[in-house]
Amino acid sequence: MSQMGLVMGTSGNVSVRFSPSETGEPLMAVTPAATAYSTMQADDIVVTDFEVDPIDSDLTPSSESLMHVAIYRARPDVGAVIHTHSVYSSVLAVSGLDIPPVLDEVIVNIGGAxxxxxxxxxxSDALAENVTDALGDRKAAIIANHGAVGVGKTLEEALQICALVERVSEIFVHATAMGQIIHLPAEAVEAEMAIYRMRNPDIGGTE
Ligand SMILES: [Zn+2]
Structure with a gap:
């Protein structure tokens, strides 16, 4: 994530959901607060419960842990959450512009605009709630005046989603500057949404 330019310094955060077989209680392994990726070690990762209380760790979990837990609670299909401060996504976060259906691969992989x-x-709880709402049944959202979030079944998928969000954000920002945006044909969006739902049968929701 750091090498891909999706975060700078200590910004952004990463988590995975898991359930130890002894208790079955869902837990989260999350990056610690205010720790540079260049020096972060595996032992620095904080395991918390879904109240964000650390288990066997003196380190403070990421300041956005409430958002991670809110997403896991809302989306049983999600196994990993990555939050970035990537530049072009942040441009849209500042502009308040949703990315409409303009690239085929985005609809197939992210599930819509x-x-x-x-x-x-x-x-805050408000950020956690607002981001979860924007995410809906999709795999990414832009966080107003802040950055972006991508989710997946696995860490690898969440990272790929974050990279795709940044790529389409960059394309959309440039196309907007060109003065013309051509949306995908409605039939193409419909067909691509069908592929998304087929690949992700465990995503609920009514959207
Ligand atoms: Zn952030």
């Missing part, structure tokens, strides 16, 4: 959330103060 990428929406900008309502604003929420960093680390």
């Amino acid at each position: 990428i929406r900008v959330s309502e604003y929420g103060f960093p680390g």
Whole structure:
């Protein structure tokens, strides 16, 4: 994530959901607060419960842990969440522009337009709720005046989603500057949404 330019310094955060077989209680392994990726070690990763109380760790979990947990609660299909501060996604976060259906691969992989959330103060319940709402049954959302979030069944998928969000954000920003945006044909979006739902049969929701 750091090498791909999706975050700078200590910004952004990463988590995975897991359930130890002994208890069955869902837990989250999340990056620690305010730790540079260049020095972060596996032992620095904080395991918390879904109240964001650390288990056997003196380190503080990521300041956006509430958002990670809110997404896991809303989306049983999600196994990993990655939050980035990538530049072009942040341009849209500042402009408040949703990314409409303009690239085939986005619809197939992310499940529709990428929406900008309502604003929420960093680390707050409001941010967690607003981002979860913007995400809906998709795999990415833009966080108003802040950055982006991508989810997946696995960390690898979540990272690929974050890279795709940044790529389509960059393309959309440039196309907007060109003064013309041509949307995908409605039939293409419909067919691609069908592929998305077929590949992700465990995603609920009514959208
Ligand atoms: Zn952030």
